[in-house]
Amino acid sequence: MNEKPTQGDSHPVNVGDRPWQAHSEERAVDESVVAAWSEALAQLRSASDQTSAASRPAPLSRGLTLVVSAVPGDDLAGCLDAVAHQSLAPDHYDVLVVVDGPVAAVEPALHGLTAAGVSVRVMQAAPGMLRARDAGLAASRRQLTGFLAAGDRIGPDYLDRMVAAADPASVILATGAENAQAEATLPTTVTGTVVPTALARRASADDASDGHDDVVFLATLLTTYGCEARPVPLTGPAAYHQDPNVGSGADSRAIDQGPDDFDIRVMGPMSVLRSLDGLSRGCSPSTLALVRAHIDTEVDRINAHLRAHPDDHGRVVELLDAHGFDYFPYERLNRGRARALAVAYCFAPYNDTSAIVMAKRVRDRQDIVDAVFNVMDGKREKDPSIRRVSGPYVENEIAVDTPTYFSNWASIEAFRELGLERIAEIERVKGPYERVYSRVMWTASHFLAAAYKMRNSATTWTAEFSDPAARDVQGEVRSAPLSESAFLDEVRAEVRRRGLPLLVSDNVLDWCEYIAYVFADRVVFTNPNQLEYMLSYAPVPEAAALAREKAVISPHPTLPPAFYSMVEQSYPLDASLVHLAYFGNFYATRGLGDVLTALAGLEPSIRDRIRLHVFTGKATELRKHMDELGIADLVVINPFVRFLAFLNMASKFDCLIVNDAVTADKHARNPYLPSKWSDYAGSGRPVWGLVEAGSPLSTQPLHHASPVGDIAAAQDVLRKLAAIADAR
Incomplete structure (x- = not known):
């Protein structure tokens, strides 16, 4: 494993295949190291940038552009004073202040930077303009871009350590922990990070979350663009102290916004969750752990809202039903409830x-x-x-x-x-x-x-x-x-x-x-x-x-309509035919055997317009019976499908078949209601029941019904269904 530079090193460290981590005792930037870093970044950009030479932005210089965001009332001077007294040489970084307010109000805070020989620019974040992160990336002149808020405070070695840790495919995360791995979490804000500018511009453009959420931006860099998250423990002269008013995601999505803040406390986190879920699919295990850890954090915010407003739970469930999360920590959503x-x-x-x-x-x-x-x-x-x-x-x-x-x-x-x-x-x-x-x-x-x-x-x-x-x-x-x-x-x-x-x-x-x-x-x-x-x-x-x-x-419940489209299945059906479906085990003497016998006895002009699709785990008896009846070409046998896939499949056919258990010789009245009926009932498709007289199934709102064992009645139903093909 490569050694990490530590505070007070007096000898160059062994950096292996990461020459950009080299660090001399004078703490100056080695020009050969920077040149190697620059060449690696240029190769990376050349391989990934598909824009024409004419449309490319101006080439990026070596070093770092530090973007500092400020709003009226911030102690910007305190932040910039620390930035002006960095051990990193002034010609290796410049500062861009993005202010949400008049430029003139921050000009007095810039004098220290100018006096220290640090290049500084000011950009006004006018209403409707992209937030500081996006504006800063667009205006960055360097191959690296770092971010601070006006309320942040840094030690004199902060920029030097962050730049030393950087490479063309890493997101550098400032942390105050001695053990970086203990703090290996996805931050909720870009303040205290350094990113490769070229890739970050593209990731920012890809950020589809509402409000351009910082955590989604960082996750995009890690997942879509293959960057590595690299926490850097910073203490002493390199210390980083984050503004306590920044860092709870989406500009501090607060827990105490009041009684009517569903959009802030639920819709905001849910938008982030949807974005992170999409980004997490197919990423590396280490990145997946970071993304899922932040998913947990966002779900904790929703949980806090639901504890205060339990009546909103149904609205949250509707949002969950509308998106198929690969990972969702329901236990955190309902924690303590x-x-x-x-x-x-x-x-x-x-x-x-x-x-x-x-x-x-x-x-x-x-x-x-x-x-x-x-x-x-x-x-x-x-x-x-x-x-x-x-x-x-x-x-x-x-x-x-x-x-x-x-x-x-x-x-x-x-x-x-x-x-x-x-x-x-x-x-x-x-x-x-x-x-x-x-x-x-x-x-x-x-x-x-x-x-x-x-x-x-x-x-x-x-x-x-x-x-x-x-x-x-x-x-x-x-x-x-x-x-x-x-x-x-x-x-x-x-x-x-x-x-x-x-x-x-x-x-x-x-x-x-x-x-x-x-x-x-x-x-x-x-x-x-x-x-x-x-x-x-x-x-x-x-x-x-x-x-x-x-x-x-209380009959078995029927799920909401959303469940019938959660897991979309591809199953081509010939539009010139009428398609019937049966889901479940096949018994020649129970229900479906009547359908097969009735189908075999129909006149060819009718039965040839019908296809029966059977989804079963036990097809041997079915195949044997089909061969005996000579209708193998009219029946399509499929394996069982999982539950949500079954619900979607059920919504595709012209008619669904459900049958009673045959109990007439043992029971005065059939006491069984097939659970399958509750699933068919929500499919929006016609249902044909093969029923015993007086059974629970016979009392349901079936579109078609025929008595179990009555082949002629089953043929009448099949003729009615075949007419669907004629009407197309």
């Missing part, structure tokens, strides 16, 4: 229907939560994009690392115990939660939530059942054995205290439903049929009666 706990054994970012539905539920409730879930690495694929659904409403993701099983009692106990420990760690800071929401497909969720509720009786617990837990789709008993435990002893004691009958069962799934019925303050079912069915087989009628009193019907 979660008063609710979401318990979902499977949760974002795992790509699982249960996780997605719970993410949608968190968003739909619009309640800031800490989310407790199980680590499912190796069991479920991760899809970080699902965080866009729930992330804006999640402060802490509490990942509990226990074995992943659907209803294994040992794994449920482990999740409950470790989950309570992790929750307790957070409660030491914020106290008990006011609300708990748990959802079951995976049964462990309700056991953890019940344990928390028993320890915090004032907390409101809402328990959701997406489907029956103790019965499968055919109405058969689901069973998993449980063992005696201290938790079950606590449950029994509390039940006795309430004067209720005890559940006598060694089945985990029975207990999952029972504890929710008894202890939850609200029990959520997705449809009335599910409620009636689940309560009909409850082994403790008194518990079922309690559940009925506090039951809530």
Whole structure:
């Protein structure tokens, strides 16, 4: 590693391949070093500057132009006096004062520079003119440009050290830290920096942030133009003291602007965030760390606003939904704000229907939560994009690392115990939660939530059942054995205290439903049929009666329209045909088999105008059935797509197909509402449901409906859909 020059060096340092860092004991600028630096910069500019020779600005001289910004009332004289007494030779730098006010007002402050032989110019920043940074870069005469504010103060060796550290592709950052790496952050202002002028002019022109934000300008130099951020620790004679009124980004975007400052406190940082997000894509790991550290800072500003104005959260979420951030620290956005706990054994970012539905539920409730879930690495694929659904409403993701099983009692106990420990760690800071929401497909969720509720009786617990837990789709008993435990002893004691009958069962799934019925303050079912069915087989009628009193019907939420265009997918469709789509696993005896059979039986003139597009993870059975029916040329098989891609794909077809689970021979009324319906409902496309009579799906506003198993009815729907092609 190259050595760094330090204060008081008496021997030339080993500079390796960076000759511009050479530093003699007399602290003069070595002309050969400057010439080598100049040649390297000229080569860099020649390779990157595409303008014609006639349109290029005047050649830049060696050395540095120091741009000092000032406004009326600043102690400009104090700053310029320090600039006039620099150890760097006067012929190696000049000063440009950019003043927001009359030039005459600052002329007395210039005398010290003139007397010291330093060339000085003054430029008035008239209304509408580019800010000091841009004006200074445009008027700079040197290969380096540095920036100070009138309130800054520098030691006599400041410019010498900054110039010595410079090279044609670095941004030099003055820091007061002894350890530069400890201060390796992206500054929010250009004051205290030195940049290569030619590249900086181009970066300034590229800065698309509102108000030409300094941090975006610096990030552009680092990302688009490949510069390196090089912090330089400056103390003693080289010290740099920044004006305390400068440096909080976008001219001190303050936290205390008043009640009506959404544009300043949210829109300003959000503009910077969008710019930094775009710049960060594809940059080096070290630069990415700097950019993301500043993204964190900007999000902290928005968090401060939301703490004071929580009603603005919905507006912030709309802004987030409108931009697909590669990186967004939701935990910082919501820091200190979660008063609710979401318990979902499977949760974002795992790509699982249960996780997605719970993410949608968190968003739909619009309640800031800490989310407790199980680590499912190796069991479920991760899809970080699902965080866009729930992330804006999640402060802490509490990942509990226990074995992943659907209803294994040992794994449920482990999740409950470790989950309570992790929750307790957070409660030491914020106290008990006011609300708990748990959802079951995976049964462990309700056991953890019940344990928390028993320890915090004032907390409101809402328990959701997406489907029956103790019965499968055919109405058969689901069973998993449980063992005696201290938790079950606590449950029994509390039940006795309430004067209720005890559940006598060694089945985990029975207990999952029972504890929710008894202890939850609200029990959520997705449809009335599910409620009636689940309560009909409850082994403790008194518990079922309690559940009925506090039951809530709440279908799976549908996401806002913005989600259907977040991840644009390319999928060409022949405009002369009508295109149907089915997303999900294929079962020849359930729903989609009716569509295939109906399609095969249509007259060729109609069926040839139809294409069925199937997105599935299990295509073997489908291919076999297609071959048997002779319709392989009418069906396009695709693999599953991730959730946000699925939403976008769903918006492209002429009709979407959803089917009921076939339950007529086992249930008086179908108790299942497919979660897919909630996603189709927001697509803006017609939906065809293959339904059982009286099912929850049959009551939805379907554009087309046909009974499951009725091939003739399915053919009637296909004929209506084929007519779409005729109308084009």
